[in-house]
Amino acid sequence: LKFFPIAFLIAVILFIIKHKNNSEFIILWTTGVKKKVIVNLLLLSAIIIMIFYLIFSIFLTPLALSKSRELLSQNQFNSFLPTIRSQQFSDSFKDLTFFVEEKIDNEVKNIFLHDTGKSLNRFSSKADNVDSTTIIASKGVVEKKAIFLLDGQIISYNSSKGKNEIIKFDQLNIDLNQLKTTVIKKLKLQETSTLKLLNCFTNIKNNLALCNNETKKEIIPILMRRLVLPAYIPIIALISSFLLIKNYNLFLNRVSIFFYGFVLLVFIELLLKYTGTNEFLKYLYMTIPVMTLIILYPFILYRISK
Numbered sequence: 369l370k371f372f373p374i375a376f377l378i379a380v381i382l383f384i385i386k387h388k389n390n391s392e393f394i395i396l397w398t399t400g401v402k403k404k405v406i407v408n409l410l411l412l413s414a415i416i417i418m419i420f421y422l423i424f425s426i427f428l429t430p431l432a433l434s435k436s437r438e439l440l441s442q443n444q445f446n447s448f449l450p451t452i453r454s455q456q457f458s459d460s461f462k463d464l465t466f467f468v469e470e471k472i473d474n475e476v477k478n479i480f481l482h483d484t485g486k487s488l489n490r491f492s493s494k495a496d497n498v499d500s501t502t503i504i505a506s507k508g509v510v511e512k513k514a515i516f517l518l519d520g521q522i523i524s525y526n527s528s529k530g531k532n533e534i535i536k537f538d539q540l541n542i543d544l545n546q547l548k549t550t551v552i553k554k555l556k557l558q559e560t561s562t563l564k565l566l567n568c569f570t571n572i573k574n575n576l577a578l579c580n581n582e583t584k585k586e587i588i589p590i591l592m593r594r595l596v597l598p599a600y601i602p603i604i605a606l607i608s609s610f611l612l613i614k615n616y617n618l619f620l621n622r623v624s625i626f627f628y629g630f631v632l633l634v635f636i637e638l639l640l641k642y643t644g645t646n647e648f649l650k651y652l653y654m655t656i657p658v659m660t661l662i663i664l665y666p667f668i669l670y671r672i673s674k
Contacts, residue, residue: 403672414605433559588644599657
């Protein structure tokens with residue numbers, strides 16, 4: 369949804385330019401169709417798209433994101449293999465960092481495992497005193513939630529004594545069932561329903577943790593994006609309608625009109641970030657669509673009537 373306004377701008381401008389180049393609009397003008405009808409049609413299309421945008425931004429997108437987060441938090445990993453990437457350090461699991469130099473199917477080479485969560489401290493003779501465990505091996509085979517290592521060594525570090533215990537091995541089988549993924553289970557603000565976010569401002573006695581003053585500064589831009597940003601879509605349609613005016617002025621050619629629309633989208637995107645920290649910018653963001661519509665629509669109708 370974030371790139372939808374710019375996509376709409378490009379689509380409308382290309383639509384008008386294509387029909388002008390093919391002289392299709394001239395056929396309409398000669399049959400008695402007024403330009404006002406085309407402007408109203410573009411505006412009506414923008415309003416319909418705005419309604420669909422509101423449905424997605426207010427209801428469907430937060431719901432889908434929250435459901436995805438819920439599924440990810442409930443499901444445990446089924447296999448260690450998909451998390452392995454050649455020549456890349458990975459921290460997909462809590463307190464465990466691993467690296468493999470080469471991966472072919474389920475076989476890996478030059479493996480490095482570093483555990484700070486004491487999941488692998490059982491391989492040390494003094495497991496209770498181990499702060500971190502590092503396992504290095506030349507080869508290995510991964511099978512679901514286990515990894516079988518060959519020709520390596522286990523390095524256990526004790527911070528209180530400042531010593532390392534090194535144990536060499538020919539074969540080592542590691543059970544990874546105890547590992548926990550680093551998936552964040554708590555819902556982010558973007559994944560929280562719109563009604564809950566609005567409740568922070570409508571319910572004075574709200575005691576929800578996400579409704580503190582600092583969090584409200586982050587909630588306001590999210591609500592602005594969901595509720596107010598779609599109102600700029602009809603404005604984009606009106607700006608594109610300037611292409612219907614027969615004008616060879618430098619300020620109303622194809623490039624200039626696209627530039628106006630693009631600058632507007634960049635401006636509102638930048639302005640959106642500060643709506644949570646500045647009251648004036650917040651109300652400015654909400655009033656721009658209304659004021660622009662009141663000014664642009666009569667002006668366009670006046671120009672095309674000439």
